[in-house]
Amino acid sequence: MEKFRTIDEIKNFQSARWISPPESVWRIFKFELNHVHPSVICLPVHLENEQFVTFSANQLLCNIANNPTFKKTMLTQFFYMNKCNAYAKELNCLYIEFPEYFTWHSDSKEWEPRKRNEVIGRIFSCRPSDGEKFFLKSLLLHVRKPTSFRDSRTINGRTFTTFREAAQMLGLLENDNTADMCMEEATAYLMPSALRQLFATVLVYCNPTNPMHLWAKFESFLSQDFEQKHIFSPSTVKHKVLNILSYYLQSMGKRLEDFYSAEPNVTLGFSDSLDKELQTEQDIITPDEDILSVEKLNEEQKNAYNRILYHVNNNLPNVFFVDGPGGTGKTFLYKALLATIRSSGHIALPQPLQVLPHLYFQVGALHIRDLKSH
Template identity: 40%
Template sequence: MWRIFSFALSQIQPYVMALQLHIPNKQMVRFRYDDIMTDIVARESGKRTMLTAFFDRNKEEESARQYLNKDFPKHYTWNAIARRWNPRKQGSMIGRLVYANLAEEERYYLRLLLSHISGPTSFKDLFTVNSIVYPTFRKAALERGLIETDDNLSQCLVKASLFQFPKALRRLFATILIYCEPGDIRKLWDQHYDSLSEDYRRQCESVNRVRNMVLTDITSFLQSMGETLDDFDLPKINVDTTYNLEVFVRYKRNTP
């Protein structure tokens, strides 16, 4: 009888709106197959998204700054044609930021910041903590205390350095990068570089060569686990030095 009278079989109340999430200048753009590329790039409507319109609304209206991004649909409606947020006059809606995996790095940390900071007027606001503009969303989230510090990981490396050889430490360091997701990888590198490079510093006086050898070892361990050095905030291997990587590889094979 329910089906005969065409009663609704299910409903969502209140409605849920998926909120777009993108890092600066990386938003999705819709276009026809016959559109001219220059026109697509220049098209103003393609540059204005739910997120950038959220920033614009916060610039224009001070009262809007009290809301988090996910709470915006409760108080504003999205006009897809004008690409603007307008004050809500009736009804109710819940906003949900689309999912971002930790492996997406900056997009994940952008989502984290938007979930905790109300009233940003630009991406720069999200990068800024205590009047300091940080280069990445991860750094900004770390400074805001939204990410756990890496003290426990640092202590793990300190304890391991007391009884492990440097090669084992380099393997442990690579394992931490992949499975423990440290918040500040470069700081962890700087803090433990002496322990990671102890054996090579005894064999070689060149600072660049020692760093290259350590990074090459870590690269090898990362590749065995399906990652590369470029996936992490670490120094790059300096190919412009006189150090020959092939000679180093042959040396490693002949060294017990």
């Protein structure tokens, strides 16, 4: 049997590489092959006490939390230098200008006056969907010599609650009516439940300049279905709508507090979430053709239909695998089952999953186990 020989991919690449005469001369004289001037220093940006921390797996969390070194970052030490260092105060720098005059030492996590080399600073990119972090970055690009996170959002002696408000005060956010136009058009044809979902989507992905103004303008449309019931007080209606919006925002990785500062304690309860899911399923309209499809089932489909419904009606846990080539009527059977269950006032959750040649069908919350049933 032939022995395996070691393959040196790097050596093979270098041996097979073709070098032109100008490049060979350049290498013979040992000229620089690449050069970046000036050097670029990447500056992190983070919210207060939300910096990244790296540590070994065997370190105790209490030691990490009490270690003052972990609290030092380029940004926090930039604030510290503006507060305590006379030279930094005199320079009156922006965050991106600071590396031109100071060198960052990662071991000691300190800024020290630069002695040589020309560099420029660049802040890591942030998306508008990052929320307050994005607005903090916008402020750091315009506010000179801030001494703390609080000072960064202090404009003309007034300290704002959020970085967004401070950025808006400085005119860093464009005033546009795109979100207003979208919501105004949607109110003409969307039901309040769909309108609330759209409103949450607009908040997360369209980054409106003034979410509170948007809320005040469309609150009545978002609350219309609750108000028409005449059983809830205005405060209860408002709380329910905010709860639903909080649910949608959480599903998109955001919080209500990121956009609505007047109600910081509004949280979505489990029962509210469950009621919303149940209502969504109960609102599904079953087509008449699906209900009538039960009468068109062939013998094999009817057999599977009866066996599955027997377990559903008697609340017997089981799982059925419906097996067959494409075009043999599996989907037709599913529609008949869903129509029968839903028309009886029950909730059916179809979740077809491809498992080799089989299809798994789950009805409601039933977990069925019968691999021999087809």
